[in-house]
Amino acid sequence: MKVVIADKDSSKLIEMKQNLGSALATLEMDVGRAEDWIRLQKLVDGNFQGRLDFLFLNAGIQPSSRWEDTSSFQTIFDVNLFGVVHGISTFLPTIKATPDSAIVITGSKQGITNPPSNPAYNASKSAVKSIAEHLSYDLNDTTTNVHLLVPGWTFTGLGRSNAQSSGEKPAGAWTSEQVANYLVEKMTQNEFYIICPDNEVTEEMDAKRIAWAAQDLVRRRPPLSRWREEFKEEFSNWNAT
Template identity: 55%
Template sequence: MDVSSLSAWSKLSDILTSKSMTLNFLMLNAGIGPKGPWTDNQVFRKIFDTNFFGVVNGINTFHPHFADSKSKDQKSIVITGSKQGITNPPGNPAYNASKAAVKTTAEHLSYDLASTSPNTSVHLLVPGWTFTGLTGGGQTKEKPDGAWAPEQVADYLYKKMDEGKFYVICPDNDVNTETDKKRMMWTMGDIVYERQPMSRWRDEYKEEAKQAMEKMKL
């Protein structure tokens, strides 16, 4: 279905209603990542329609299935974010912005449902480098050594869900969890210490960022 179409979501909801089905698990995963120049308004709209409003439409449509405070069933909503929506590397501002919006939306959903439906858990899944069709993978190609297979991401998600974690920041075979945390802490420091944005990639900060993250203790 077209996740950017609210009417498509409504049709899906009607199918479930006609079969008297109630959802216990919802995963909002659809995403695209085309690139375009700052003058290409349609690229921004296309990315946000899928990456952000695809998530919002899913929440709008199925929120009643998960917000029932009387239900004793354990329910879960998993929303796929991206490290690019957290550390914000250069290269695709539209994609990064869409995933930053997804992160914020998921955080608010978790907060609100914690009080209205404590049996519903919300999780932000942030994969690392994963070998899928979206990232150029395929049956005729071998997985790069640095990438995780989709099954590894799924297993990591299940583990973190069992632990009750909201943030599921997946490592991969090139970037470990410690490195991810240091990069996120440096990124937040741009605001706290009033550095120029995206300082980790600016020439005047590169060496400082490298040394700081090497010395950083978690």
Template identity: 55%
Template sequence: MPPIPKISSQSTLPATALITGGASGIGLAIAHKCRAKGMRVGIVDRNTKLLARAKDDLASGAPEDVLTFDVDVTNTEDWEKLKGDVERAWGQLGFLFLNAGIGGKGDWGDREYFQRILNTNLFGVVNGLNTFVPFLKAQSGYRSSIVITGSKQGITNPPGNPAYNASKAAVKSLAEHLSYDLKDTDIGVHLLVPGWTFTGLSGNVPGSEEKKPDGAWSPEQVADYCFQKMNDGKFYIICPDNDVTPELDKKRMMWTAGDAVYERQPLTRWRKEYAEESKKWMEENSF
């Protein structure tokens, strides 16, 4: 599914994009790519200061082509209001990018940690899909795309952050189901899995002078890679970075899947008793 929706010959409407978590990081980089392709863009975020800055950055003399929305993605009433605003402003939607997410760590017994991360990272996506998938399906003569941001931590499940990993594992499962359920429609579905990326979670907020670590990709690199893979028709968009190659990513995912297949203990990649076996397997296998 191409990243830029194809409008029917009867329509004169410009292509439109709605991006959650769009005021910084990967979301903002995707918004810039959409604007460069002539799309109208709606930016959804909770940070009103960054929303105002994003509108100024993206408008380029056409403020009517950039809308901003202060939305709590955990709140279903906010989503219903957002749908109404989008419908009144544009009448249709071509590209839905569900990207809003938060980090943070906690431990067992920390209810607030689990609820906060799952409410945003998981139910923020669930709410967006339940609000806009029927809207997209009801469009006539208009091809659209949905991209959902996952994480490698939702695939390889490294120890240390159970709520975040679980939220992203659930998002992966939702995206896979959605892709299957919409396979006979004009809606393409893609799962974006960034590698190490210099985003707001690591200090890269608009206006910051923080320097990108050498091993990380920039949000712009992730956005370019995302659109490239969308154009190639790929569902899984698993980004490398400057430290981790696509082949190493594949090895790590295959080893993780082997825990269940070979009835090993979970998370063997990080268990001392499996260190030599894991290292040897990684050295001897290629993809």
């Protein structure tokens, strides 16, 4: 099996190359730059000779965003959204031509339930969800399966706070390995929405939170009602049933 990994962090690429050896090819790139995807396509073509069994579009950043700072929105969308769009555009012809292939796109629960505090990140992941859904629909008559991976609380570089900088995994978080195992399990069951629990949030809790968010629109409640003071008791009672 041959693998190509692209990342902006060259030190991580060197470490992975040392661990995996000749089976791995790496490329330092910025997923928000179209010209970097051309470089990656050449590397993939050279290693796989026109075959691509698995495409994992996983790049993401989560800096803060402010309404007064449009650059924060641009930066987040360049990576989180256009990294996915560029990846699909670049490799779709190759992966469609490969029998029994798969595309996994990483979303976020924040792109579904839309909690307050980071509108740019939430909006980017909501757009990613929509892109993945449309791609799945459009590829329905092919042998390429599409999956939307929605991790829970996972101990990674993206989600670490200063309190977690010591490197010790919080008890409530899953490891990356747990997420990967869950992903493989659900892919074998041909599920599109792969919404991961963690050690604090169960699948049932996720389902209730998603349903509540959808009901904001159905019931004409104010948006993000779950976090509004006037709805906190109602949500708590509903969530407990």
